[in-house]
Amino acid sequence: xxxxxxxxxxxxxxxxxxxxxxxxxxxxxxxxxxxxxxxxxxxxxxxxxxxxxxxxxxxxxxxxxxxxxxxxxxxxxxxxxxxxxxxxxxxxxxxxxxxxxxxxxxxxxxxxxxxxxxxxxxxxxxxxxxxxxxxxxxxxxxxxxxxxxxxxxxxxxxxxxxxxxxxxxxxxxxxxxxxxxxxxxxxxxxxxxxxxxxxxxxxxxxxxxxxxxxxxxxxxxxxxxxxxxxxxxxxxxxxxxxxxxxxxxxxxxxxxxxxxxxxxxxxxxxxxxxxxxxxxxxxxxxxxxxxxxxxxxxxxxxxxxxx
Amino acid sequence: xxxxxxxxxxxxxxxxxxxxxxxxxxxxxxxxxxxxxxxxxxxxxxxxxxxxxxxxxxxxxxxxxxxxxxxxxxxxxxxxxxxxxxxxxxxxxxxxxxxxxxxxxxxxxxxxxxxxxxxxxxxxxxxxxxxxxxxxxxxxxxxxxxxxxxxxxxxxxxxxxxxxxxxxxxxxxxxxxxxxxxxxxxxxxxxxxxxxxxxxxxxxxxxxxxxxxxxxxxxxxxxxxxxxxxxxxxxxxxxxxxxxxxxxxxxxxxxxxxxxxxx
Ligand SMILES: Nc1ncnc2c1ncn2[C@@H]1O[C@H](COP(=O)(O)OP(=O)(O)OP(=O)(O)O)[C@@H](O)[C@H]1O
Ligand SMILES: [Mg+2]
Numbered sequence: 187x188x189x190x191x192x193x194x195x196x197x198x199x200x201x202x203x204x205x206x207x208x209x210x211x212x213x214x215x216x217x218x219x220x221x222x223x224x225x226x227x228x229x230x231x232x233x234x235x236x237x238x239x240x241x242x243x244x245x246x247x248x249x250x251x252x253x254x255x256x257x258x259x260x261x262x263x264x265x266x267x268x269x270x271x272x273x274x275x276x277x278x279x280x281x282x283x284x285x286x287x288x289x290x291x292x293x294x295x296x297x298x299x300x301x302x303x304x305x306x307x308x309x310x311x312x313x314x315x316x317x318x319x320x321x322x323x324x325x326x327x328x329x330x331x332x333x334x335x336x337x338x339x340x341x342x343x344x345x346x347x348x349x350x351x352x353x354x355x356x357x358x359x360x361x362x363x364x365x366x367x368x369x370x371x372x373x374x375x376x377x378x379x380x381x382x383x384x385x386x387x388x389x390x391x392x393x394x395x396x397x398x399x400x401x402x403x404x405x406x407x408x409x410x411x412x413x414x415x416x417x418x419x420x421x422x423x424x425x426x427x428x429x430x431x432x433x434x435x436x437x438x439x440x441x442x443x444x445x446x447x448x449x450x451x452x453x454x455x456x457x458x459x460x461x462x463x464x465x466x467x468x469x470x471x472x473x474x475x476x477x478x479x480x481x482x483x484x485x486x487x488x489x490x491x492x493x
Numbered sequence: 494x495x496x497x498x499x500x501x502x503x504x505x506x507x508x509x510x511x512x513x514x515x516x517x518x519x520x521x522x523x524x525x526x527x528x529x530x531x532x533x534x535x536x537x538x539x540x541x542x543x544x545x546x547x548x549x550x551x552x553x554x555x556x557x558x559x560x561x562x563x564x565x566x567x568x569x570x571x572x573x574x575x576x577x578x579x580x581x582x583x584x585x586x587x588x589x590x591x592x593x594x595x596x597x598x599x600x601x602x603x604x605x606x607x608x609x610x611x612x613x614x615x616x617x618x619x620x621x622x623x624x625x626x627x628x629x630x631x632x633x634x635x636x637x638x639x640x641x642x643x644x645x646x647x648x649x650x651x652x653x654x655x656x657x658x659x660x661x662x663x664x665x666x667x668x669x670x671x672x673x674x675x676x677x678x679x680x681x682x683x684x685x686x687x688x689x690x691x692x693x694x695x696x697x698x699x700x701x702x703x704x705x706x707x708x709x710x711x712x713x714x715x716x717x718x719x720x721x722x723x724x725x726x727x728x729x730x731x732x733x734x735x736x737x738x739x740x741x742x743x744x745x746x747x748x749x750x751x752x753x754x755x756x
Contacts (some may be wrong), residue, residue: 353585
């Protein structure tokens, strides 16, 4: 049971990282993920079905979904529409694209040939139940390492500042439009990568894979934020993974024991929605407390006074 | 060196709300000169800065920075030559990033590379610059800027705008939101940066005392035009009373009764 939660948590952590980058880092609320996640799943499944190397299939899933993200960013920049609207347009269009990628079917099975899961189950032959968890932990560790490195570079720091105060990025002479578009592309790419892994794990890609993933990703991000407070981007990124595992644990508990309180798996979306609202509310309360904290104000004044 | 040639800025052109905020304005500020800019509310001072920085595009005229016409360049491209501090202490810094990240970001103008943003040598240098502010911020590098006081944030914003030695530094009422003590501190830092780095600077202020005391040259704007331009001995000998008289000449007694004039 724990292994299954870990595997799911790790696979969807990559999605949550994508959501984290758009919603938190860029302050760019976006629904592209609802199309990018199944696009990644469809692209990987189609390529693997066609005999492509699994690594190539996964990279292609990332690239295709990144392109979708870039399209959202470009629409936002070109027409000055709200980011949510740009994302909805891309998500809607992607539904048709995804069906084409799946060869006109709504569902593409990977049962006969599933090299990613073959590799996952072969990682730790001594402990077969934990093998997949270790495999996906390694994959996520690689993604984390790359992201932590990226957010320590000039481009990464500027991207972080973009969601905080765009004027500072402009003042540094950096092009905010290309930086934001690159960020939305990175976010989309991660969603696509997550979709590719999820398709392998489930054994099929489905055109409706994406429904509800943004709220689930957001809930994971927020659960993580409740668990750990930090202003360091490295910790914030790790925290997304912890939040995702926690969130999948909650969902698992709901699926397994929800019947005790008359809940069915169909009710989990409602729980997710409640979780997002609850986390937003809690975040507000905390923020208010921080701002109105007289101790903090006094500390600031004392520091100024020392000057 | 910065020169504006017959600059005009129109808001809502071609509509009944059309408004000329800058009217055929020309001025040349030689390298290293510090200009104080005064004028009543709505005179067009902020709009003038916006036109120089590229955040509004002029209807006519040219903006020449260090000899090159930058009128067509986007704001982010001009930022390589134009440093700016606004009135709002929050405006010039990223609040939810650390002091060090803010400085590292501002330490290099231009396209972002995939290279480490904070190499050790840069960090040491930035800490030194922070220490020079005399506010103890070098000990708070890893704290978020949102935890600094208004005066500290504005000092940081000034440092971020000035320490890359831009061709022109624009200061738009940058001490107006601060209490008198912090305003004095930030003004002292301004003096140190502008003179120490030999910057070309334009400073908007509503404080007649500062306008008379600071800078090499004083320009008064009214309804989008320059109505007085004093430098050299004329500027040096200027008193607050002299300024008030000048204001009266320009626009009658109206402005002389503005409260901020006497503050
Ligand atoms: N975005 C805008 N749209 C329309 N009109 C504007 C806009 N910005 C400024 N104006 C107008 O242009 C004129 C000049 O405004 P500006 O902000 O430059 O004045 P200012 O000299 O900076 O005044 P203050 O001392 O109050 O800051 C004003 O009449 C103002 O109403
Ligand atoms: Mg103004």
